[in-house]
Amino acid sequence: MSARTAVREEEEDLTGMATTRPPTTNRLFGIQIDAVTRDEAVGRVGDWLAAPWPGRCRYVVTPNVDHVLKLRGDSGFRTAYDEADLVIVDGWPIRSVSPLLGVQVPETIPGSDFVPWLLDDHQARGRRLRVFLLGAAEGVAEEAALRIEERWPCADVVGTLSPPWRFERDEALCERICRRVTETAPDLLVLGLGAPKQEIFAQRYQHQLGAKVALCVGATIDFLAGSKRRAPPLVRQLRLEWLYRSLSEPRRLGRRYLAGIVQFPLLVARELVERHRR
Template sequence: MHKRLKMFGIDFDALTMPEAVAKVLLWSEEPDYRCRYLVTPNVDHVVKFQTDQALRAAYRDAAMVTVDGKPVLWASRLLGKSLPGLVAGSDFCPALFDAAKTKPGLRVFLLGAAEGVAVRAAETISRRWPWVTVVGCYSPPMGFNAQSAENRQVLDMINQAKPDVLLIGLGAPKQEIWVHAMQDQLQVKAALCIGATIDFLAGEKMRAPKFLRTLGLEWLHRMLSEPKRLAGRYWHDAKVFPRLVLREFINKTPT
């Protein structure tokens, strides 16, 4: 049984990427469609978590919580928690699809991204991982949430397809809050809250070069790619996150 390590009020699963992938594949092989979902907190999520009660509730009920972002990983080491490594959503999906080659037939549904993007992502998956079956995709309109008029239609679409894995790319905290609200109505075996991963798979957005990811600067690449949308958010996070780390360090307790 793996450990859970608490930081910033969040219980992180101390899992490596292969361990997390193996766990989701095990879920996908179970006969019952009991939705368990994965969340991958980065700096922005950690900051939002402090004040967003709906996000806190979603994290509390998540079946798996893995670290996304070098700053959060480095903070874990500074605080003596030492999470084993990143399990970011954008890396998790390719790793899951690669691992599924040994157990062909993984059924996937894509929910999120702009109109037509999920379809292009599905084409990429079918071409690159032919042993993975994309059983449906849907790009909901702006503002989509659990209270939207089309929510029932979306649920029916997903449940009729009966995917093993649902990829949710609605952005945080919307995706986490939505899957938490819909968990008991979703007939899927695993749901992954994976942010912009559908855009990356479709080639709609480009990930940061590897050297920037290694340096923990993927956020900088994303901010420069979408300054109007992200600059204010990242500036706010840059002010708040160090204070959270300092507070955690002062109040830290042994793991």
């Protein structure tokens, strides 16, 4: 039994609530990835949101190629991944090479899609949901809140906050942010701080955040606000969203995607060699 599975079962015993069966995990690129479909992941998080607060904020991470590369040289980021409650594959390159590496990933679950899917599920079930938006530039989360409440009447956005630059280096400020979140008693905390800040923040302050679940989902708040545009559906179907985004934000994302194109095949080759040796 993995450490993450043990924590899940212990917390579920404490809440006394029957929940969706913990998903199977597969190790890939040093990450314990949960082999779940979109519906299973939504159901799992929905169970957590319906249960009493377990004494800490559960959190979900969404690995893509950029995360896989950063994890190799960032111990704090790796700790955050090791302790995450649900790890769902965001990037299609990871899923596409998984059969080659002897691992089955049912489907990709982009973080920017997961929040709308979760809200759709709550809307369909008639469940209320208290939401806090933490991240994005000044004013963006407020616009996202308006659009969320308009599209999903089940959602009540109880708070928004755009932390200042390098806030993560100030522990006192981080603790004040935790108190601000906790005072609003949200069910769901949407973290749009960018990787690895959002994952490390969720892991480090999981016992001080009064939310039931945190989703580490990057630019999702910007997408919900309309301040950044998702690639058109056809572009996404062709698996070219990375190209669309790199052209939209060349300074911020161009180098990142170029590094992935160069380094990810080498990482796959190394993984193949290591698996062959084992």
